[in-house]
Amino acid sequence: MGTLTELFAPDRIAVIGATAREGSIGRAVTTNLIADYEGEIVPVNPKYDEVLGLSCVADISEADADMAVVVVPPQIALHAVEAAGEAGVQNVVVITAGFGETGGEGASREKQLREIADKYDLNVVGPNSLGIMSTTGGMNATFGPDNALPGGMSFMSQSGAFITAVLDWANDEGVGFKDVVSLGNKAVLDETDFVDHWGDDEETDVVIGYLEGISDGRAFIDAARKATQDTPIVLVKSGRTDAGAQAASSHTGTLAGSEQAYEVGLDQAGVLRAESVQELFDAAQMLANQPLPENKDVAIVTNAGGPGVMSTDAVGDSDLSMASFSQETLDEFSEKLPVEGNIYNPVDIVGDADIDRFTDALDIALADENVGMALVLSCPTAVLNYEELAEATVELREKHQKPVAACFMGGERVNASASILQDAGIPNYFDPSRAIGALDALAEYNDIQSREYDEPTRFDVDKEKAHKILSRVKERGDNRLGVEAMGLLDAYGIPTPQGEIIDDPEDAREVAASIDGPVVMKIVSPDILHKSDIGGVKVGVEDEDVEDAFEDLITRARNYQPDANLLGVQVQEMVDLDTGVETIVGMNRDPQFGPLMMFGLGGIFVEILEDTTFRVAPVAESEAREMTEEIKTAPMLRGARGQEPVDVDGVVETIQRLSQLVTDFPAIMEFDINPLVATPVGPDEDSGVKAVDIRLTVDPESL
Template sequence: MGELATLFGPERVAVVGATDRDGSVGRAITANLLADFEGDVVAVNPTKDEVLGLESHDSVGAVPDVDVAVVVVPPPIVLDAIREAAEAGIRDVVVITAGFGESGSEGARRERELRELAAEYDLNVVGPNSLGIMNTGVGLNATFGPENAQEGSISFMSQSGAFVTAVVDWANDRNLGFHNVVSLGNKAVLDESDFVREWGEDPDTDVILGYLEDVVDGRAFVESAREVSQDTPIVVVKSGRTEAGASAAASHTGAIAGSEEAYEAALDQAGVLRVDTVQDLFDFGSILAGQPLPERDGVAIVTNAGGPGVMTTDAVGDSDLSLASFTDETVERLQEALPDEANVYNPVDIIGDAPVERFAEALDIALADPNVGAAVVLACPTAPLSYEVLADAVVELQADHQVPVAATLMGGSSAREANERLSQVGIPTYFDPARAVRSLDALRAYREIGQREYTEPETFDVDREAAREILESAARRDTNRLGVEAMDLLDAYGIPTPDGDIVDARSDAVEAAERIAPDGEVVMKIVSPDILHKSDIGGVAVGVPPGEVGDTYEDLVTRARNYQPDATILGVQVQEMVDLDSGVETIAGMNRDPQFGPLVLFGLGGIFVEVLEDTTLRVAPVSESSAREMLDEIDAAPLLRGARGRDPVDEGSVVETLQRLSQLVTDFPAIVELDINPLVATPDGAQAVDVRLTIDQEQL
């Protein structure tokens, strides 16, 4: 165990605010501790001589060797109680009392003081506004819930205390056990990252489950979960889904990378399995705790019912699993073992008159097939079939073959005892076969998480001072938006850009064009921090021949002034032509999320980027392997690989650009949003043709 070992494994627990008053929280916590806790329980209440048979003490400091203080006193005296505990050497505190950050300005002030107190004494504080904690290994139930959890290997944290009570009641009815349970409360000190780290070091925790409404420190959570998830599965329900946001966003990336997308990207990057429903949360938790990981994706279905077998086959088709193709030897063995009317191909239908012996033989043959990575045992009640005997056979065969199995014994009371038998040994059971398949797919997904290779982000040699000067010059102009005038910012970080100049006179435009393309055409763009979508107002001219450069300059400036008379016009950019016909227009961008920090975006670019939304996200900093994954994840990936006879683009150049962009936005928190659109990827490399960004001047 780690830093929180004493919190979950105390020898003496003090209830500060213990009472015997009926219906009170202090009584419920004291009674729950007395019911099962293997250690000592201490009552602290200066107004009582005795509480539920325990001697009551005036203060927690008067009792030696207390490991954990559970505080359930009125809000105004909580801080005094915690300080008293801290001065007595108690480092672990569970604050049940509400009336803190969730309750207005006075509560918010009280919560700030609690954090300061915890920092002063180096305390581990759960809550405030918490239901409490459990550790079934030592019988610790320091909650005011109505019952204790059963013992198991799942550790569960929840941002809702009420949800904890419902889950424990539901899980007890289904023989689903927990090791540790934590009601996070307001997360003033300890948060989800702390418990992920703790349970990742806990040999008695096989799976971590969580119900979260937000994440306090997104970066810390990603780092902690990414390390822990390599060995311990983490499954989370994240509530509070919102539409991707940002009607006020100044960039494409800001419009696409809303808070929900940030959570999706961050949890995936952290190796966390995110689910949408409570049912999936515990379905996945049960199978991850009880079954081995599949070595391959092929699923065998063995059933005595044709219709449900088809339903299960459809569910496999909807997943990332596949229906296993049996070897010729397996088919021959099934033909010998089953009646002529049976289907010996997957799904195996042993027909409705099958006794347990036929079921067991067919399952044994299927599990032995080298193409089978997992199996669904699917049965409907019939007179020849005993569910209880079938359950014993499934338990034995799963143990022999060590192939993950999910069972669907359809029925009510007829399946109850068999389901309990299977659940006791970690074989999950479901009425709906689609749930069985989804759970097996969770095993596959976690296997792939464990196979990921994480590499540290590369640090490139860049010119940070030049970049800082460009950003500060924008602040001196009292603007928070930059366009192509910030191309030098990309140059400072080694991101390739076409040759170009920004000019503020007709003659200078002609001179710049002659230098950039003596006998060729150029691109010309209006430069204004106030005009974001230049092409929408005719502020971009492509393929301008040498003889038209001067007139085009005048035309672009006139259009811009007519469109927005009060706009700041910095000039016109004269830029080298980029061959779009041989390349792919992509977008590379960044949006700074309040929880996770800079999110790097990549996808199909151009003027329709927000319509197509073919993009993917990563939390910065982005490593080379993560950047390569981003190229693979977009739907337009075949375009990068040379679709329809085109030459493939230089993916290495795109990958490096994403890494350098990641370093840029990590180095400068003042960059709030950034778009490189298009980032043109060609067989010869990648070039940032256009850029715009928003800065927070206070961060410079």
């Protein structure tokens, strides 16, 4: 698969299946191309010599094209793509439907399409796509009713209808695009490829998308992290809610990854996630057209107090803050504003403000270096001309090179000024909370751009030993492992309490004797999951009672399930919970994003309060540390209420080591370390963490 530059800027496009038949897709595509495309168009159709005034060839091999759009019926579409590949056409847009989305025959057709693309190293968009557009070359290779206006947004969508709706709206509003791609079934090219491409595309200022699923989460994270160094990405990923996920799966057959995985995966990727169409375009237009702010502090300049308060609430709801003005600024405001006004932020220049007072106030506010951005907020008054205010706003944005949002409130009175603002890339909103939301997106992208992604640490571990332990599941009918897999933790350098699994009472006593203090004894059997319920756990057993306890545990297990596979009894050092905090580290493997690490405090904190945090593995040190910081109970790790802080560094390292384990062994489908007890660091700088119990599920096929 080559670069996608030519896909969006081909010199010669062949339309395979072009026709002049009214109402046909072939006609629509050809007509759309004829409208503005600067290159050459070659209809391909053995039935015609000429289509819509263009001379037509019988076969793609005669077209000498660098891109082909395929609109023939599904039965012959594969032939068309293969012929294009044969003819050396590198870029193919398959508009034809009747592939994976129909299941059955269509699905196998889609598989073949992928094979053909591999064979000829083709860039294939679709199938089941509305087509693609690129406004730089005037290319509209879609069968939709509208062409896009030129602009800096590149837009991909898993819904073709949504593109149609967006373009109709955008053309009306004067909102423009660089490229538009209807992803269709994503048989070959998917969101990751386009993020990769647009990230390097000078003319793309912001990447936006509507996605119902991401094909390869980890690849997407890597591509997006790279792209967002220069180019913001804003996505609606639908299927956020349970109901939505179900609807998405019946719409595109997307195998639903968990929302949890998408949420953290997209965040780790540096993507801004919009929850609605409105949020998507509010953020995208701001990102496409405005400079980035130096800080998060907003100045609000308003001729109306009430809306000023509402806007301040919107700032309070966002990650932005109200700017504190310098003394110089306050002095200037005092000089220029009437006494009834407010020189503090929000700056109230009062209802009788004319254009001069408004311009002065905005100029003063934007000149203050404590101000990162501004909201121009106005209600209609008899003494203020909105068009003049719009022009002043545009000029001052240019002068100060700081982002400015507009909220000229009203209806018809606003229209002319809104056009002036929109032409300068300043969308006008009736609702101040939308304007503030859009500014917030700028600040959020600023944070993303300044992120430094550290590489996951590779610890020195005993991978072979771990492999041996995991392989045990192959030797038995069960894919679940319990305490008998504690050795995995040793192999990966994670501290565990002293202990062994013993199958003889005398040995048990010996082991207990070698451990300081009383011990914990547990039945070890893959067939007995809830050991506590049958009295299969004994706590605080003194050395002299170990043999009796052993016999008793075995009897209980046998009584409970005579044919249970009994691996023995675990004799384990007692971990003092009084000075420690119980934590849980877990992992679930997500179909799209792979291993998803979980961290939280044990017991009610996870079970009732659901105070947990997630990251897609491999997890770098900074990410593991964030996990210990962002749970609500984080203060309990750091010594709340007079307790000594626990060994947070030890927890952070444990999360990373476990992340390495699940990255090394894709066969581990899920696990829980519960509890991972965290205590203060010991007197000899001993690690303060101990993994007391483990449970995991393995896919023996992947070993």
